[in-house]
Amino acid sequence: QHYFIQSNLRMGEQQGEVGLMTQLRNMSRRELFIQFCVLIGFVILCMGGGGIMGAITANDFGDDSEWYMSLKKPCFNPPSAVFGPVWSILYLFMAIAAFVVWRSTTFKEQPAPLVAFFIQLILNFAWVLIFGKGHDLFAAFVEIIFLWIAILVTMILFFRV
Secondary structure, three states: OHHEEEEEEEEOOOOOOOHHHHHHHOHHHHHHHHHOOOOOOHHHHHHHHHHHHHHHHOOOOOOHHHHHHHHOOOOOOOHHHHHHHHHHHHHHHHHHHHHHHHHHHHHOOHHHHHHHHHHHHHHHHHHHHHHHHOOOOHHHHHHHHHHHHHHHHHHHHHOOO
């Protein structure tokens, strides 16, 4: 009997929980469409916002920027060509994480995790403008401290969901 119970549990599920595939199979087409639209919305928000920030500051970072090249950077600073692909992946993962939290709580039930997420996302986009466009190193330093705090709060709230 113990073996039978264990064999019916899918990986990652605990007894009494329903797996993602089971949940998706039990959803109506309307519910699936809503889930898909929300996921796409998070992806557009994160990657679109990052893309817009990248387009606005395209000449302010990297090897084409005299200002950026004049900055003293640490030896572990990655090459300029790495930033675009890495940030694209990060924004995609952020969108997926926000979607997973939204699916688990919805905004009405538990708004704090997603409010923290949106605050850190806004701070993330703002830093690019302050540092890249504004060339204000002190303001960018102060802002990134708030960004790190917002990221930490978001992570804590996301892990609790």
